[in-house]
Structure formats: C-alpha cells, structure tokens
Amino acid sequence: MIIEYIPIFVVLIVAIGFAVATVLSSGIFGPQRPNSEKLSTYESGMTPVGSTNERVSVKYYLVAMLFIIFDIEVIFVYPWAVQFQNLFGEIGISAFISMFIFLVVLELGYLYVYKKGGFKWD
Amino acid sequence: MLNSLQDLYHIIPLLIVSGGILVSIIVEMYSKDSEKILFALSILVFGAAGLFSLYSVNNVSILFNGMLATGGNVNVFSFIFNIGAFIVTLLSADYIRKYGTYYGEYYIILQSSVLGMMLMAGAKDLFIIFIGLELMSISFYVLAGLNRKRYNANEASLKYFLLGAFATGFIVYGIGLIYGTAQTTSIDILTVRFPQLTGNLLFLAGVLLFLVGFTFKIAAFPFHMWVPDVYQGSPTVVAGLFSTGGKAAAFSAILVTLAALFNGNVGSLFTPYLIFVSALSMIYGSIVAISQDDIKRMLAYSSISHAGYLAIGLAAGNSEGTAGIIFYLAAYSFMNLGAFGIVALIEGENETNLSIASYAGLAKRNPALAALLSIFMFSLSGIPPFAGFFGKYYVFFAAIKSGLTWLALIGILSSVISVYFYLRIVVLMYFKDQGEEVIPSKSAMGMVGVVLSAILVVLLGVFPGSIINLISSFL
C-alpha cells in the first residue's frame, strides 16, 4: 500500500530540495548589492504600496480566467495522450475523434474570445 | 463511448441543441447582424429539438456505458424544456430590443442552459446531473444580469450566483458523501444498494444534502429566499425561464435520482422532509403572494407555492405521483411562461408598469391580452378545464392514494387561498377602470409566444388523459 506511494514522496523531496537548494545557493553564491527597488515586495509588477481597495481592471481577471480554462484543458488532454496507445487498441479511431471534438469545441471558444477582443488590453 | 450510429440517433435532441450552440458562436463571431440570425436559429433549434423529442418519445435506451438515458419521460422533459425555451425566445425578440440590451451571447447562453436541463433530465449518473446542473445554473446567473445597466439586475445576478453556488456546494458535498459511502455515482447501482446503505448515517446525510441543494433549485421553502429578488431583478422573460425550465429541470433531477427509490419502501425515509417542504411552500407562497403589489414578485411567490404542490407528488412517492409531477410541470411551464410573457408585454418601457394596479381596465383597452391572461390566471389557480386543474388533480390524487390525505387537504386549502390573488388580476382587468394610461408594447413575436402558451394550456386541459397515459406508460 504505502510502497506504491514512495515515488511520490521521492518527487516531493526532490522538488522541495531543489527549491530550497536554488534559493540557498543564490544567497550563498550571488553578489549582495541591495537598493530600495530590490528590497521592495515583488507583486507581479504592480505597485505594492497603496490603498488595499484599489480597483483592478476587469481585463486582468478576464485573462486570468481564460488562462485557467485553457490550463485545465491541458490537464485533461495529458492523461489522454499518455494512454492513447491503449485506448486506440481498445476502441479504435473513436478514441481520437472524441478528443478531437472536445478540442474543436474548446478552440471554438478560444477563437470566439479572440474575435470578441477578449485578449485586447484596452 | 459511442458504439454505433444508432446511439447518435437516440441523442439527436441533445446534438441539435449542442450543434446550435456551436453554430451560434460562429455566427456571432462573423456576422454583423447576428441578432436576427441568432433569433431564427434559436427558434429552429428549440423547435426541432422539442418536436424531435416528442417524435422519438418511444425510443427508450441507455447510452454511454449507462451514463445517459433517452426516450420515455426524458424526452417528455426535453419537450417541455425546448418548447418552453422556444416560447421564451419568441417573447425575448422584442423584449431585449426594447431595453437595448442585446448581446450576442444571449441566445447562445439560452441554448446552453437548455442543454444543461436536458442533461439533467437524461442523467443516469450523479456526475452528469452535476454537469447539467452547472451548465444550467451558470447560464442562469449570466441571464439574470443581462440588463446590466440596471441596479436591480446586477443585484439579482449576484445574489443568484452567490446563493446558487452555495446550494450547488451542498449538492457536491452530498454527491461526495454518497460516493464515499457507496463507492459509486451510478444511479442504477445506487438504487440497488440503497437498502443496505440506509444504515449508514453518512450516506443518508449525503442524500439529504443532495436533496437540500435541489430544494433550493426548485425554489421551495425554506430555501426560497432568493426567488422574489431574483425574479424581480431579472429580465421578465428570463425570469419566466427560471421559474419554468429551471424548476422542471431540478424536479427531473430529483425524479431520476429518487423516483426509483420512492417506488420501493426505502424512499419513505425522506417523506417527512418532503412533506415539511411541500406543506410550508404551499402555505407560505400563497399567503405571502396575497400582499404583493408587484406582479413579478407575486408570480415569484406563486412559483414557490407551485413548488409545494409539485413536492406533494414527491412525498406521495408512488408512480401516480411521478406521472402527476411530470404532467403538472408541463402544465405549469406553459401557463407560467404565458403569464410572464404578458407581464413582459404590459410592463412597457423601463419597467414602469409592473404594479398590479397597471392591469386595471385592461379588458377594455386590449381584450385579447386580457382574455389570454385570464386563461393563465384561471389555469394557475387550478380552475377546470385548464391544464393547471388537472395537474393539481393528479398530484392530490396520488397523495390521497398513498395515505397523505391531509397533505392534499393543505394543498386544496392553499389553492383556495391562491384563487384570491390570481383572480384579483382578472377582476382588476374586467371590472375596474384604468387609473393611468398603460400602453402594452407592440410585439408580434411576443403575441405568438403567448398565444402558443395559451393553446398548449388549453390542449393540456382537453387531453390530460392521453398525456398522463403516455407518461405513466414509461414509469
């Protein structure tokens, strides 16, 4: 039971180890010349100081949502791609067609957003 | 997975609607004058899907590894949804133009919501129910806020979204508990295992949460609070869809999940809950509706009390009850859509004429509208020979048959109360002089929709026996 999960633990340890190692190594090996810009909090390019009630352009959320939708698509397609050989052996061409229809529908949505100017910032 | 072309034939109504959505998206992308094209397309899609559902009502089958059922009462529901949406489309053509709130997405989202409803009715698996429910609900949240320049519409949309998502959360929680205890989401397997699982409190809690979530969706007491605010704030025609298609879809989901259980004795476990919900919805809805001055709010409370009458059929828990619910839903859908359609015509520019007083003296100025609205009001209050009477009749009969005579009596009492506020409109229209000038908006399409509803209400009142026999033959 537990033995099956050992690879996951290994990945977990490696991932944590890698992150910790990079941060530590840059601290140890990198040159340390701080100024006020560098010391300020990093927040994806936005000004970190100011009113907390500041209004954010709705476009920001729009893009974020679109990103999430198409991100999830990848999660859905990935296992299918991995298992495609088996699926193809089992149910033949309809394994391909099903995913194709799914992608067409999704890309249609993508095209729609593009046409409607969902990606234009102003 | 699809096994043959035969399977495709069975899901043609679903394919028509989904195809309609995709084509609508493409049209909306490339056409400058999408409003007219999409209107025609929606009419075509809903009409074709509805009629095909009725045509293929006898092709009963289960598809996609037991995930989806078609034929039988699934198609009856599909007919109700599609023809309901057909009428809504007719009503909205001029309505959205009147408010200058046409967005290309309107018809696309309308079609998506219907697709969601159809999935719910055909579901054989809790996941399909959930997907259908979300497709429908999210479409509804958007539709509620269609008139986005209005303060009320924003409020309605946001409230609907917050509370709806809250309720959906409980449904998911319920599904989670059910899956955790039964290790399956297939409704058929659940039905078989149900007797063994009744000892498991977590399982029962799961089913209860599931039921509670849908009690919200059917707008029954005590989860009805959102209804008046949302109906009032939403565009009138869309509120018509919420109260009919939305309610019918939620009931179809309850029926596909629990009808099989109720036919055995185990379903009686939840009867007390359903009786509670049903009795209080009827009484609360009818009493509070009396004191409403705004016709949309009045119809909202009437919708709550109708949810109560429908729940009598659930509480009765026999096949008569199920057949009665389906018939009642058909009747209710068309009469309520008709009523909302007329409200949409009367309300004039900028929703000025939404108070009940606006209907005074309507019979003199516009006898046709007054006569039609009278048909809907008579039918809603359950006066024969209109469809509403037979709906109530079958549901009450089912209750009496399963020994719930007193619940049927509460239903009759509540009907009597409801006569007061329905017929008040009729009295105002025919026996009062108008106060201020009220000019109904001109809309040929809207009139067609209203007349179509009236025809269906009368037809259901004339042919109730055939329809109930058809429904019963699938149970």
Add this chain to the structure above:
Amino acid sequence: MTQHIYLTILLPLLGFLVNGIFGPKIKNEKLIGIIGSGSIGLSFIISVISFFETLNLPVDKRQTIVTLFPWINVGNLNINFSYQVDQLSLVMALLVTGVGFIIHVYSIGYMHGDKAFWRFFSYLNLFIFAMMNLILADNFVLLFLGWEGVGLCSYLLIGFWYDRKFEKSTTADAGKKAFIVNRIGDFGFLVGMFLIFMTFGSLNFNDVFNRASIFNVSEGVFSLIAISLFIGATGKSAQIPLFVWLPDAMAGPTPVSALIHAATMVTAGVYMVARCSVLFASAPAVLIVVAVIGILTAIVAASIGLVQNDIKKVLAYSTISQLGYMFLGLGAGAFGAGIFHVMTHAFFKALLFLGAGSVIHAMHEEQDIQRYGGLKKFMPVTSKTFIIAALAISGIPPLSGFFSKDEILWYTYANGLWFLWVIGVITAMLTAFYMFRLYTLTFEGKSRFGSDKHPHESPKVMTIPLIILAVLSVIGGLIGIPEIFSGEHGNRFHNWLSPIFKQAERKMIIFGTHSHFEEIALMTISVVGAAAAIWFARHIYLNRPSIAENLSRKFRLTYNLLLNKYFVDEAYDYTIVNPIVKGSTSFLWKIADNKIIDGTVNGLAKVVAIISVYSRKLQTGLAQFYAIIMVLGITLALFWIILSR
C-alpha cells in the same frame, strides 16, 4: 366512415375557428357562407354514409363506439372523449347536420349585409359542434359538455344583435334570461349525474344502462335520478315551469330561432330522456310526471298561441306546445314516437320559422301579423311552403306531422292515459286553429300594411331551402307509417329505433291490447277535429273578423289572461325574481356581503398583513441573511436525519 364519425364534430369546429379567427379579415360574404355551410354539409354527408354503413350491419351490431382519447382517468372514474354511433344518435346526427345545413344556406341570404356576418356563421358552427358532441357522446360528462355548449351558443345568438331593442328591454336581457333559466335546469341535470355516478359507479352510457338492469337499486333512487334529469330536460326543452325563456329567445335572428329554438337544441331534453329511457322506465311514477308536464305544457302554450300577434311569438309558443307533445310521448313510454316527432317537428317547424323569416325579411323587420295580409300574391313560394308546414303541424294526413302526432296520441291512449289523450286532441285542435289564424292573417285577405312597404319574394338562396324543407315535411312521415296501415313490422322508423329502447320496454307495463277499430276511430276524431279547427279559423279571419273581436270582448278576462301568457313572467317576477333581487340587495349585499364576507375577508387580510410584515422582515434583501437561513434549514434537516436514526 362510421369510424371517422368524429369528423362530423371536428369540421364544424374547424369552420368556427376559421370564420372566428379570419372572419373579420375575409370581406367576402360568399366565402364566409361557403366555409360556414360547407363544413356542415360535409358533416351531413359523413353522417349519411355512416347511416348507410350502420344500416348494412346486423341489428345487434349497430352500435359503434369511437374513442378519440382518454380524458379523465383516475381511480374508477374513466371518462373518454369517445363517441357512440347507434340508431338514436344517427337519427339525431342526420337531423342536426341536415336541417342545420339547410338553415346555414338560408342564412347566407337572410344575414346578407349584416355587419357581423362572420360572427354569425362562426357562432352557428360552434353551435353545431356543441350539439354534435351532445348527441354523439357516449358518456354523461361529454353530453353535459355539449349541453352547456349549446346553452352558451344559444345565449350568444339570442343576443346577437346586442344593440337592438327587444320588447321592453334589450336582446342581451333576453339572452340572459335564457341563460339563467337554463342554469336552473342544468343544476338538476348535474345532480342527476352525481346520483348516477354514486349509484352505478360510472358515467358511461353502456355501463350505466347495463348496471341499471343488473344492480339491485330501489325505485326511490331511480325516481330521484329520473326526476333530476327531467328537471334538466325541462330547462333545455322549455317545459313547465321553465318554459318562459323560449318566447324571449325570439330576439335572435330568425335562422337562429329555426335552428336552435325549434329544430335542434330544444329537443336536446327529449333526446336525453330517450337516451336514458332505461332509467326513466325504472321509475314509473316519474314517467307519469313527464307525461302530465308534457301535456300541460302543450295545452298551455297552445292556448297562449291563440292570441299572440307577433309572428315569431306564435311559432315560439307552438314550439313549446309541440315539445310538450314529445314529452307526452316519452312519458307514455313511446320513446320511439317521441323521437319521431322530434324529427318531423324539425322539418315543419324549421320551415315555418324560415318562412316567417322570409316574410319578416320582405316586410322590413315588421313582425306584427295584424299589419300583414294578402302577402300570397307577392310571395308565392313562401306562402305555398308555409301552408304545407301549417297542414303538417295540424296533423292532416298524409303529411309528416300526422303520423308522429298520431303515434304519440295513440300510445297515450293505449297506455291507459285516456284523459291525457282528450287534452292532446284539444291541443291538436288549438294548434290547427292558431296556425291557420297565422296563415290567413299573413297571406290572405286584404293588405293591411302601409304603402311604404314593398313586399317581394326572397332570393333563391332562401326559397330553395324552404322548398327542400317543404318536401321533407310532406314525405318525412312516410318512414313511420303505423302498423295498422303498413302491416306487421311495417313501421320502419320504429323498427330502426326499437333496439335502443328494448331494455326500457322490458321494464315497463305491457300495453293493453286494443282493436284496430279503436285506433282508427281515435285517429278520425283527431283529424276531423283539426280539419274543423282549420275551417273555423279560415272562416273567422277571412270572412267574419267581427267574430274574433266579439269573442275577445265577451271573454275579456280569458283573452287578457292568454294575451299576457297567464302572467307567468309576472308571477315569476313577483314570487322569485323580485324577492331574490331584494333579498340580495338588502341581505346578501348589505349584510352578508358587506358585513360578513367583507368582514371575514378584511379580517383575513389583516391576518395576512401581519404575516406579511414578518415575511417582509425576513425578506431583507441581504444575501448573507438568505445564506444564514439556508444554513439554518440545512442544520435542522441534518439534525432531523441524525435524531430520527
């Protein structure tokens, strides 16, 4: 075609819808007329085909039930939209569609130029639709639907010229009177229907009538059922005490009077009693009541008809009187004879009304026979057909009225009700008298109208229907020649209908045997009496008008009594209508309605208002609060499921 008998019902409905919806748009009167009468004509053809199909079937297979769709199916209450084609319903269907078609065609001419031409035809078609439902129904509920439907159409058509004056009030008031009086009868019919369902557990004709023979039901229950149904029949068929509406119904256009208030609708009561013959036969006491009411109505109405001066009023009272004859026949157990009289009466009475319509048309809406006279030379066709009808109704052989009336009278006598027979013969003489008074004053003698009137014969579209009906009035009786002239089983009409009434006749007292001499003697008496009355009427009104004046002066009291219709309307006003109106204003309105009902409603409203205040407090509009209520509900539900374990 028998299987498609529903077409005879759907076609008139279609005609109604087409003319009703598109009528105002169709400006062409001809087209509307063709749609209106064409639908009835097609129905007639279908009925004829069905009739011959049924005729070719063996006698015991002549009942066909055509089920369209189930209507109400709950528990043991099974009511279908299904139609019963049998000997009785076919006779009525042929009559309604046939005479109906002729009258529709006539109306094209009569209503020419009316501003609501389309409305008239759509109402007429609706009437035929309802009437066919009534006739062909195979259960009481469907029959009742038709029953109410014809009442509604009658109401609509009486008040058709709603903007015209009628006597002291308006045509709308006449319509209202008809409607209200009919409601009283309908109440009786409804009670009868409930009693039938309680007793026999079904409302299907076949079930009920079979069970009436099988079930052990006391005579008292049968009597109660039969009397309730009969009250319904008195309302629809204008019998004592509910006959007052029919004379007022003459406010409608004349074709309406001919079709609805003479030939078809008013005979619905007769049809219904004949249909339920088994139930009536099981209640002998009620049968006597039916016969007595029938003959009383006959003589009372005939006596009123003697002195009326309005051409349509005379015919209206004549109709009431003839309906009385039909009920006399039913009460005497001669159900077939009653239906036979329905048929012949439809021919000659429709003819009389249409003839009267033709005269009214020619005289520019003048209806007073004192202002007619000498119209024979202006209107040859109308006068000739009118005299045929008058002879037929007077019972002069071999015209149709003779056979049917004589059969009724003979059965009355043979069944031991000789006293009623005597009244019947007197009524027949009165009938002959007032008919020829009417004829003579209208068509013969000197003209008594001003020079502003230019009478003329009506157009062909009106006279051809008159001729057809005249032919039918002459030969219509030949299908029912009594057995003494035609030999054993020679009465074809009787043979055709007898299977319908077999069950009923089995339950009744067998007729006493009487000699042929007796029958012929009685027949001679009535014919001679009628002939004498005809001669007398012509003598008085053609040669010695002074006799009539002298008589009316000498018997001033009787004359006034008759002229004022026995003051029945006034009596009803004083004993029933006024007390109700007064009671409703002084008690029902001022106390019951204002104080009690309004008080209760207001009290309830106050309670509701209090509840509303709380409910408004609940409806805060705050989404968070709504969510809290939901959580409360869910918590309660969860507690319930945990605790109930």
